[in-house]
Amino acid sequence: MSVAGAWRTRRQRYALVGEICPDCHRHIFPPRDVCPHCSQPAGPLHTLSGRGEVYSFTRMHHAPKGFEQQRPYAVALVKLDEGPMVTAQLTDVDLQEIHIGMRVEMVTRKLKEEGEEGQILYGYKFRPLMATGD
């Protein structure tokens, strides 16, 4: 990702800042100009809770360039409690214990290092929901 691109999307990656559609009242992530549900102009920013459950997952044995060091790692589709689904890595978890329906919460982690000269990209991953803090 370009430096400008990483800067533009920082609020999404660091804090799951999305929107609520003023017309259909559904949560949207990431923010868009047009609501994907009702096609009306999308609404004010809203920070998602970061909690949800695993809708699906995969354990990656082959990694794309820039992610080789992290292998093997798990990527999931996480269905957030407010409705939107996100694609993200799972972390702080035994890869064999991941299952569909597992409750998870967002944490901030290093996503990718782009080499000596490049930036270090941080963003959301999800870990099993801690018992405390509810």
Next chain:
Amino acid sequence: MRGVSIVGIGQIPVGEHWDQSIRHLAYGAVSAAMQDANIDRADALYVGNMLSGILLGQEHLATLIADFCGLRGIEAAKVEAACASGAAALRMGYLAVASGLHDVVLVAGVEKMTDTPSGSTTAALATAADAEYESAHGVTFVGLNALIMQRYMYEYDVPMEAFAGFSINAHRNGAHNPYAMFQRPIDLETYRNAPMVAEPINMMDSSPICDGAAAVVLVPTDRAREFVTGHHRGPVRILASASATDMLAIHDRRDPLFLEAAHLSSQKAYLQAGVGPEEIDFFELHDAFTIMSALSLEATGFARRGEGWRMATEEEIGIRGRLPITTMGGLKSRGHPVGATGVYQVVEAVLQLTGQAGENQVPDARIGMTQNIGGSGATIITHILAT
């Protein structure tokens, strides 16, 4: 609108062509198609390609190919729609002839994927997904399909080996296709022993990284007979050409287990052609991964939701089955040079419809359907062809 027919086809063997550059690959297919149609000139050349810029540092590709093929002065442009680039280029050619603007159009699909290390090629393929919200998280293209397959198996209680039949069928057919990358059959044991790529997708669920090129020549149907030479049984008409999209990212789809764009484009195609799924004699579907075969069959009206995997048997999808699919090996065995795949599918459909499919000839093949998928299902282009 005029009717559009295919009067020439060309293809090169799919494989790892380290001795040939992308221009040579394209020339092989374009020259064969021109020879087949007995033409030395065309009004335009549309090239389907996904990765020439990112992998080869070569854009302006169609002009380079026109130049290299001796077509100086011709209109030329590259068409890109990820893995559906080939069918997108075909549709561009179809529109150009149907509209009456052009009479003779060349359509080529070409991809060169083996000049770069596999990690770079894998990362390049992932550009079909949302760069900021999918690929940035380290998910590959295989990974995205694995997310769909895992959920499918969970929701419909499907065992993993249920998908093996799609690969076995593809390889059984590819074994008799001289242009296929893997010309050998596999069995259930091969599938069971295949290493994992992104669970639950193993190597035998996946199509390979490879090089290839295919081309066709399009003309108005009312002029098709002028171009058809002795070795053809006849020209092949394009009865329908339809394209549709879905949300780019899987996580934004209404239902990640339903290929809405396949449903929309196939319904448009059925309507345009005036046929239904029951009249399709064979179906060249986009088996980049076995899960895509199941989902394609469901979304295009051949299987109920959650039951596409039940068709993975020889009785259903074999050459003499109820609905033969991937009749020349499909993406799995013929290979998946991404931007070329959509044109290979059509070349193979023409072979079937003109009785040139050899050992793999589908008996009495009169109407064939091809379907090319871009990304994890976000662009899906359907063509229906007939003699």
